[in-house]
Amino acid sequence: MSKVKIFGMGGLGEIGKNMYCVEYEDEIIIIDCGVKFPENEMFGIDLVIPDVSYLIENQHKIKAMLLTHGHEDHIGAIPYVLKQIKTPIYGGRLTLGLVKAKLEEHRMQSEVDLYPVGEETEIQFEQMKATFFRTNHSIPDSFGIALDTPEGTVVHTGDFKFDMTPVGSSTEYAKIARIGSGDVLALLSDSTNSERPGFTMSERAVGEGINDVVAKAKGRIILATFASNVHRLQQVVDAAGAQNRKVAVIGRSMEKVFMIGQELGYIQMPEGMQIDIKTVDNYADNQILIICTGSQGEPMAALTRIASGSHRTVQIYPDDTVIISASPIPGNTINVSRTIDKLFRAGANVIHGSVFDIHASGHGSSEEL
Template structure:
């Protein structure tokens, strides 16, 4: 080989060795910020390159250990950090576990929100309540709409649920569609528009990359019963009631409310609506045509005494025994307009949410003590779930035929049960991913693997304010709930350390003050004696006196009553 050729060969070889390998295309990332291993706070994300689609933004209610907490919502810090990628929030339907976190999302991000007509109506009312409507960009979508972005596009298919305008959401990606079912069941005699089976089949025929599907009823056999069956049961139960009827259900169960209206029409009863959320849904439902009430049928609750008992129907919130709901206040005698009389019938039309059984049973007992005849699930079937049972879920899997499957919306055992169903329909176990909140699934054209987790967790809402999880806060509120509080008020001369007034003791949730006057007087005397001795021995120091008050009072109450309440000293220095 001559010198020139050799030089050329070396140059070519060097160029080949320096050439960078072709980069592989990025994955579609799928993850949940809420809704996995739990019932509630649903929030799911599909992300590709510089685009991110959010599906739902819900809340869940706290259990008994979280005293003083109103709601729990997802940690949205990942979304805040990647706000430049967000194309929009797309909502499957209008239940609180899918829309309840929207006001708190909008406090941190300004993003467009898309939903069906009723869903956006409910979101609008919620944002008005939080005074956020002016900064919200709301879009109503319909089942044939499509939103196209640079890399992703979003379209929809109608499903059947316990609320109108429930949709499955399809996110088209470069590797194929990602399908989110929303909450669904297959009801072939629905109260509203039927599910669009042909569109589901069309989406499935395109070759679905990944399916995220509702797992709530994955442990229940068969198909979920039709809403039509419940409508008949409601009518029959109304016919058997001779006095007033109080009907309690979820305010958002619009189909059920229309069934109640129709049964009331056949039984010639007027309807009074109680409960802020129930009144709101009735108003929005009537405006959109989902609730159809004849003129003159709705009456003010203050006027129910103008009608015979057998012509009155009261529709109210409180089917879960919520302490502040209308039915709970009626049961306890605390409602200003309605009291229970012997001969009244109370109908519970809902399934207990896990953890609410005790509150529901308490309400039932109070209603019965007041003389009411109470009809609930174990007596007559006046409720059916909006979530599909095992056969519904298998039918969805068979229609969509996904390459990869992610069970969502359920406690961990429900996700595992749904995985078993998917395997029965022919999806291999290595293509099914049971994930936790914050886990990511990186999906390529022909493979999928779990990736690096994103920031996730829970945010507590207390009195409208957001707080991250704090062990000390939860422990302190638990102590207050269990042991009560003792407030110690005194006035001190800051120069001499002399007690000028007090100490006076007020208690809440610890002992009943009227019955415990001698105990509290002894406590005041003991505290004053010990603090006075302390003032004689050393100079006054506020921090020392606060610590001493804690120590003396806790020791006194443990000795006297065997309990250690939370001590809150209030010292006024003059």
């Protein structure tokens, strides 16, 4: 009797580098292909990617790469891995938009076939069949995957939380229940916050917290968050609009996500609201909100350079409010603390942590698992 093989190329026992494979006879289906950011002791290393030696040896078995969502730890390694193996890619519209931008950077866009999927999509392979169910995470177009094999169904949740007041699409609870009542062979579940008690705070509550901070700020606002957290970015834009502030965006990845998000309709902003960062001094301080990268204290990111006084356009003014709308990824705590310290020393009012409801995880806590 043939057996189903389930194995991880990364993402097990670590944060990042998510890449999993399901193999049955002469078919391999890949789920996600992410990067991991280096630990502090990894001098000279920019990114850590999965070891795909087994896939190179079994290239003839690879049928597809299925993507759950568009975060770096799930799609960031694609340009590097696809220089070693060949496979078509399936994913949500926003996910594929981000992947396409990466492939264009590496001049690979003509070498890879991209196929958009939705909650109704079914992909039939010779031995296996893939279906998708919509989940709620901190980025639109997040999906779980049910992979039917002759031995039962392998369910991969992707990253998720059960948000009862979501910003964006709701989780397909009924579809998940139907899959669960069937012949499930294995569940591969997001467990990032599995040891955190209770439920994860709703993203909508974060929007309310950001609204409150923006309404009370007297001078400029500089907000750092993950560039890929599109729901958060839209809520920041809405908060800025409510206070008649212009929005400037800095940081390469943030600029890219804003461009793709607006092209696909996931980020909506009134015409004339977004301004070039070079023109911020043409406006009063209480008319400006700057969205930037650097929430993880990355050495070359915008907020880190602003904090150290080395950014060529933006410096800290005494009445500035800096909002860090993110939690440090394990391994980044020291860098984040160093950035916060420099911002305080420069005279900014820094708002961070969970006290102000300015960040919520995209991962479910123990009661959601």
